[in-house]
Amino acid sequence: MFKPRLTIPALMALLAPSGALASSHREAPFITKNPKADATDFYIFKSYEPGRQDYVTIIANYQPFQEPYGGPNFFNMDPEAIYELNVDNDGDAKEDLTFRFRFDTQLKDLAVDAGGKKTSVPLVNIGPVSVNDASNQNVTESYTVQVRRPGKNEDVTNWKDGSKVFAKPLDYVGTKSLGAPEQYEAYAKAHVHDIKIPGCEAQGRVFVGQRKESFAVNLGVTFDLVNAPASIVAGGTTREARSLAPSSLDENNVTSIALELPVACLKGGKGDIVGAWTAASVRQVRIVNPRSTYELPSFEGGAWTQISRLSNPLVNELVIGLKDKDLFNNSKPKDDAQFADYVTNPSLPELLEVLFGSAGVVAPNVFPRADLVAAFLTGVPDVNANGSTAEMQRLNTALPATEKGKQNSLGAAACFVEGVLKLDNAGCDPAGFPNGRRPGDDVVDIALRVSMGYLLPKASAPSGQIAFTDATLQEDSQFDAVFPYLTTPLPGAP
Amino acid sequence: MRFLLLLLIAGCSEAHAVAPKKAKLPLGEQLVREASARPKRAVRPEQLIEALAAKGVTIARHRQVLASPVEASYCEALTTAQGLGLALCEYADADAAANGRAQSKRAFDRLIPGRALDTNANSLLTVTAAGNDEGERQRELARRTFAALQPR
Numbered sequence: 001m002f003k004p005r006l007t008i009p010a011l012m013a014l015l016a017p018s019g020a021l022a023s024s025h026r027e028a029p030f031i032t033k034n035p036k037a038d039a040t041d042f043y044i045f046k047s048y049e050p051g052r053q054d055y056v057t058i059i060a061n062y063q064p065f066q067e068p069y070g071g072p073n074f075f076n077m078d079p080e081a082i083y084e085l086n087v088d089n090d091g092d093a094k095e096d097l098t099f100r101f102r103f104d105t106q107l108k109d110l111a112v113d114a115g116g117k118k119t120s121v122p123l124v125n126i127g128p129v130s131v132n133d134a135s136n137q138n139v140t141e142s143y144t145v146q147v148r149r150p151g152k153n154e155d156v157t158n159w160k161d162g163s164k165v166f167a168k169p170l171d172y173v174g175t176k177s178l179g180a181p182e183q184y185e186a187y188a189k190a191h192v193h194d195i196k197i198p199g200c201e202a203q204g205r206v207f208v209g210q211r212k213e214s215f216a217v218n219l220g221v222t223f224d225l226v227n228a229p230a231s232i233v234a235g236g237t238t239r240e241a242r243s244l245a246p247s248s249l250d251e252n253n254v255t256s257i258a259l260e261l262p263v264a265c266l267k268g269g270k271g272d273i274v275g276a277w278t279a280a281s282v283r284q285v286r287i288v289n290p291r292s293t294y295e296l297p298s299f300e301g302g303a304w305t306q307i308s309r310l311s312n313p314l315v316n317e318l319v320i321g322l323k324d325k326d327l328f329n330n331s332k333p334k335d336d337a338q339f340a341d342y343v344t345n346p347s348l349p350e351l352l353e354v355l356f357g358s359a360g361v362v363a364p365n366v367f368p369r370a371d372l373v374a375a376f377l378t379g380v381p382d383v384n385a386n387g388s389t390a391e392m393q394r395l396n397t398a399l400p401a402t403e404k405g406k407q408n409s410l411g412a413a414a415c416f417v418e419g420v421l422k423l424d425n426a427g428c429d430p431a432g433f434p435n436g437r438r439p440g441d442d443v444v445d446i447a448l449r450v451s452m453g454y455l456l457p458k459a460s461a462p463s464g465q466i467a468f469t470d471a472t473l474q475e476d477s478q479f480d481a482v483f484p485y486l487t488t489p490l491p492g493a494p
Numbered sequence: 495m496r497f498l499l500l501l502l503i504a505g506c507s508e509a510h511a512v513a514p515k516k517a518k519l520p521l522g523e524q525l526v527r528e529a530s531a532r533p534k535r536a537v538r539p540e541q542l543i544e545a546l547a548a549k550g551v552t553i554a555r556h557r558q559v560l561a562s563p564v565e566a567s568y569c570e571a572l573t574t575a576q577g578l579g580l581a582l583c584e585y586a587d588a589d590a591a592a593n594g595r596a597q598s599k600r601a602f603d604r605l606i607p608g609r610a611l612d613t614n615a616n617s618l619l620t621v622t623a624a625g626n627d628e629g630e631r632q633r634e635l636a637r638r639t640f641a642a643l644q645p646r
Binding site for chain 1: 606
């Protein structure tokens with residue numbers, strides 16, 4: 001007579017191990033073969049550094065699960081890939097502004113005298129490295145940035161000297177090589193470059209380098225719920241209850257591409273709302289060189305082919321079905337209608353109901369889930385909807401930033417009461433996720449709550465007001481107050 | 495001597511044999527295990543669905559859910575067409591059901607306010623807070639209907 005909506009085999013498939021889960025770390029089968037092009041997190045927010053209220057910061061993190069001691073090669077970016085930050089400023093789900101990053105690696109081939117012979121060293125440095133003395137650095141990295149508008153591609157240049165090439169700091173090999181964390185941070189900050197962006201009057205800033213992993217999640221609780229006390233998962237009513245567990249990613253680093261842009265430049269004379277996402281592409285063909293050299297381990301050619309795409313956290317991770325995850329990474333926002341069912345009929349709430357239904361947790365009963373369409377695909381009317389139906393982070397640049405120390409880690413979600421926007425609601429912080437995303441926005445808790453119907457009326461979502469949490473807190477106090485906001489990476493050796 | 499040794503080994507094996515812990519099983523296996531361990535007599539979800547249908551309340555969907563959070567043997571979640579959520583859990587006996595009710599109240603009352611929890615023999619009905627007048631009517635009807643059912 002009645003058929004269960006989710007069968008046990010389907011549930012088992014849902015819970016089958018599929019690699020480590022985080023925001024978008026190794027989230028699709030093919031990208032696991034291309035870690036250097038694997039986007040892990042994406043942020044866009046009004047800059048909250050004092051005095052930078054007329055700027056927007058965009059950050060894309062790449063290369064997941066970096067163990068700080070991952071030498072001797074550490075985590076250079078791929079010279080055979082392009083990394084892009086895309087902006088749609090007219091609501092057609094197509095990029096109007098793209099910042100394309102390309103990297104280059106240079107080997108000095110430092111050698112030491114060994115029994116009268118000069119022997120090449122196997123390490124990236126053979127002594128201390130600092131801003132003023134890179135003589136011991138065997139491998140250096142640099143990059144270029146191109147700003148691409150329809151029909152026009154131009155180089156971004158250094159504001160001070162007009163150079164088109166920017167230096168990237170060496171990864172934090174260890175304290176003997178690069179000093180204590182505060183010294184490494186000073187070294188890294190020397191690689192924040194003021195930039196001139198063609199077509200923009202005011203200067204911007206760019207930084208690319210290693211940072212401490214900025215995403216926080218309790219994988220055990222979130223993705224292996226069967227072993228988690230239910231009272232923890234549904235108990236996030238206080239800050240303490242949301243901070244019971246350390247982040248599973250607490251010992252990792254990432255590589256960040258951070259760009260700060262004048263708001264006016266981003267908008268391009270159009271509306272206040274911009275959509276943004278990152279993507280990485282490689283050449284379609286790779287032929288492995290059977291006689292590899294450092295400069296030419298393979299021959300790569302053909303069309304640039306996108307293999308990584310990221311905007312909202314957890315989308316390809318938790319929303320898109322396994323069979324379509326690689327396709328999602330190939331796709332562009334303008335073609336997102338093909339993935340609509342994953343948003344309108346999501347699986348995560350059904351799983352939560354199975355886990356905690358015995359206590360009265362009920363998945364929302366309205367389909368299609370228009371609330372999730374608003375959160376992920378269209379933006380929220382009167383806040384950050386921009387006319388398109390496509391998965392991207394949308395930021396209303398007219399809304400002011402909230403300074404560090406006053407941000408609500410539940411972001412703009414706290415501005416809604418049973419789906420009704422109330423900007424005077426206690427804790428409402430319209431400058432946070434899903435109006436863009438700041439580093440301190442606790443997107444796991446927000447996603448759990450929104451997926452269970454936080455934005456829906458009570459009649460449609462009986463459990464929509466339960467304080468679901470992964471018990472790992474993410475908040476602004478964990479990040480810097482100045483660009484690039486993400487913090488000093490962990491050293492390879494203390 | 496050999497016999498004594500065998501006895502000793504057998505004794506050691508027995509002493510170290512440990513039943514698999516439910517909480518360590520994958521979710522799917524745990525659900526299978528719970529479905530195969532339903533008590534012989536209880537007020538069943540199937541009975542409640544039939545009884546409510548006879549009174550004009552349609553259960554739009556129902557499914558087995560994990561029983562361990564409320565220390566039950568077996569549980570199903572039910573949702574009416576109007577969105578009222580119910581959970582009916584079966585226990586080994588009435589004492590276990592009473593303990594399960596206490597455990598559920600202890601763990602979840604603060605987190606999920608407005609629930610009503612009723613026991614009937616060795617079964618526990620949990621009804622979520624209603625969102626509107628019709629939901630409130632259904633909620634009271636479900637509680638009365640459950641209270642009138644006989645274990646089978």
